[in-house]
Amino acid sequence: MEAPVYIQIHNQIKKEIEAGKWQIGDRIPSERDLAVTFNVSRMTLRQAIQTLVDEGILERRIGAGTFVANQKVQERVSGVTSFTDIMIAQGKRPSSKTISYHVAKPSLSESEKLKLKDGDQVLRMERIRFADDVPISFEVATVPYDLVKDFSKSEVTKSFYHTLEKKKAATSSAARSKPSVR
């Protein structure tokens, strides 16, 4: 009944950050050093780091190190905001249905909160979230229309991995040959 090693390490590092061992912006020891400290392989240690990165507690910088992130008012801190995450953690299947989607003139309240200029328009969306087909949330979201236009242009779906859209990664060969140099 013991938790996987990488989760134990996750908890340990999280505790030490909360205890103030490292401050926001500090670099924590390298993966290789931490692997020695915790007496595990580097791959296992990376799993622990990954869970902390996923939580927004740490952030990695290639070639530079791993740093304590500035979490500010991060999602999961305020309780109910991480609703979808909780659903996933409980093994539910989150989905959503958009039931309305239109451009409109912002209300005074919306204009203040989104710091809009006079004449700016907004896109207003209504959607229902489900967990395994059970409705768990009804949401009305208002976003500055300018932002939406930008995103439409850049073809959102392609920006998922790094900036991979520039590479058109070769994906045609099903059976790949051994990587060359390594």
Place this chain on the structure above:
Amino acid sequence: MEAPVYIQIHNQIKKEIEAGKWQIGDRIPSERDLAVTFNVSRMTLRQAIQTLVDEGILERRIGAGTFVANQKVQERVSGVTSFTDIMIAQGKRPSSKTISYHVAKPSLSESEKLKLKDGDQVLRMERIRFADDVPISFEVATVPYDLVKDFSKSEVTKSFYHTLEKKKAATSSAARSKPSVR
């Protein structure tokens, strides 16, 4: 300038699913078989599968296999709904601020959409989302109060990993000893 192998495999498998090679609910070949097919190690293949699981395209069932998920009206499909994901992909730091949080009587519209019964109450939350301190969304979310009560009880923050809250994983020892059996 070539994409990592696991992303190439991710793209390939995604293509084959979109092409209808496997239908929703189908079990795809095992990780070991796919590793042979793509001529990579199982760990590398698991990285590819993981990205597909993260996208909600596949789902794993311990001891049973990996299956094509029923995505339905999944988040990222409908464009603007995956706003936060897009921000993350672009290197922005997403945050949010809750500006209102109270229990209320549902409107008729809310009652219908959340399939509430007479007398059911809701929790209504207003929040602003930011990307690197720039407000990008104003949201009003309404959830059935019964659900919120449940989540309050079970101490949300502890349900992050599996059902780990029951285990109180030993995290006190910084320097761990070698795992026993392996």
Place this chain on the structure above:
DNA sequence: CAGTGGTCTAGACCACGGG
């Protein structure tokens, strides 16, 4: 019991960054 995903090892080479 046979197969599957979950975890873990002890190495390796690469591209990137400036403590």
Place this chain on the structure above:
DNA sequence: CCGTGGTCTAGACCACTGG
């Protein structure tokens, strides 16, 4: 240059599921 994170290998044992 030298350390860092990113990727990858070729194995291994475990817990779980039921084709």
